Structures are given as C-alpha cells and as structure tokens.
Amino acid sequence: MEFEPIGLIRTPFNSREDMPIQSRAASGIKGTVEILDKYKEGLADLSGFSHIYLIYFFHRSEGYKLKVKPFLEDELRGLFATRAPNRPNMIGLSIVKLTETKDNTLRIENCDMLDGTPLLDIKPYVPDFEKPESVRIGWLEGKSGRAEEHRSDGRFK
C-alpha cells in the first residue's frame, strides 16, 4: 500500500529529546499544518471542529522492536500495547486542538510530533463516536496521568 503526504506538520520540536510524550502533555504547544493546495477544498467545514485527529508518518523512525521500554515504564512491553514511534508501519496518531483554519493552513495546539512530520490524513474528533465505557488500561494503570510530567528522550531512534 502506498500513501502520499497531504501536507506537513510544523512544530517547535526538531529532536525527540525533550518533546512531550502525548498531546495531552503538550497543552498549549502551538504548531501549524500546511495542506497541499490540491487538497484545500477538503478542509471546508473543518473549522467547526475544536479538535481533530492527525494521522501522520513517523518520518524520523528507523526500525522497530516488538518489545520496548516505553515512556512512563521501566519494563519491556509488547510494542502494540505502547505508543512507541518505531513500529512495523510508522503511523502516528494525535488529537490536537484546532484554533484557526485559513486557506490551506491550520493552526493547532497540543503538538506532540516533530517538525516536518508528513501528514497522511485528518479526521474530525467526535466524542459521540469515540467514547468507550468501562475502560481498562493495562500496564498504564496509575501511570497515564503522569504523561504531563514527562518528556521524550532519545530511547527511540
């Protein structure tokens, strides 16, 4: 399957060192999304949404391991039970706040991705579509709330 970028994500982060580890931990960190001109028409009506999913390519990731030591954890965990950026398919997913849509540029907040990240898709965030009930979070129990205190480091290359 071949995919092509529909745009580029610009953020303040040039390196994984000291980057927030989830968008929840990136509160207020601003960035922009520049959509290719040919897709501009598809941005109509997006400004009504306060939050959007960005699906993007982890362009700086090379290789992966099936057991990793994720942020917030000291033990090896199965890769698919983590959000680690080195995966068989290097696909990232973040919910960001959409603050402005102007021409082919989106202003966003809560950026937790590297500058220059190629964007693959945008989807509206709709709580009615997504709110699971009775959620359990496995190894992240008691840890996920600490994402805000943590920063990324060089563990994933």
Next chain:
Amino acid sequence: MEFEPIGLIRTPFNSREDMPIQSRAASGIKGTVEILDKYKEGLADLSGFSHIYLIYFFHRSEGYKLKVKPFLEDELRGLFATRAPNRPNMIGLSIVKLTETKDNTLRIENCDMLDGTPLLDIKPYVPDFEKPESVRIGWLEGKSGRAEEHRSDGRFK
C-alpha cells in the same frame, strides 16, 4: 511511503450496505483480528487494555472527492471534516473493544469495518492521553448521537 498489513480484520460485513457507520453504532458486533505470526510478540501486554485503536486500510475504496455528502447529513461537506472512507490516503480509524487475546488472534467488539480489511497498526486507547475538553463538533452538532440509528449505504464506492 509504503506500508504493509500487519494482519487482517474479520467482521460480519461483506458489503458497505447496512454496515454500522461508526464503532459507537456497532455495539456488540463481533469480529477478530488475525495478526501475522512475525508480529505476535508485539501483542504482549495488550490484553490489559479494554479498548484499542485499529488503524487500517479502506481496501474497497476507489477514488475520492473533496466534497462529500456524509452519513447523518444532506449537505456537501469538506472531506476532511468527515469520516468518509474514500480519501487521498485510504486510512481508517476505529476504537474497538478488546475481549480476548489468544496467540495471534484478538477477539473484538464494536466492529464497523468490512471483512478482510488489512490492518496497519494497533495502539492502546488511553483516556488520559486523549480527553480533549470543550469540544465543538461543527456540522455534526445534534447529529452525531444519531449514528446508532443509521446504517451505511452504497454512497461511497
């Protein structure tokens, strides 16, 4: 960018006709995810999570339009403000309930995708990472809750 399936999603749906339009509307609909043997080790620790994101390929979608008439709506809307399955990059995203993990097979519920859908990635669903506040949902205001009453049809080929 080239991606390869890490597995296959099996669901009761062979056609878009009469399929639920969001996982929220697919409550209790069962399916399985068969992961390729070589990725099995990466499923460790996943069983602790009650819900997971599936990122997959809309393998039956051909072509796209930048303005579409989505489900729940009678007006044309910008493609990226919808979840329509025909997109520049045919990437789908669903949150499903994980009921069992055994060897390389996941039993899931709340399936809203077609049988035989190629799986690209699995990520754990972690409410602490994702809960945006003060959400606005644009053209879907007053409509998104009705996803459960609606079924898919042949509008997207």
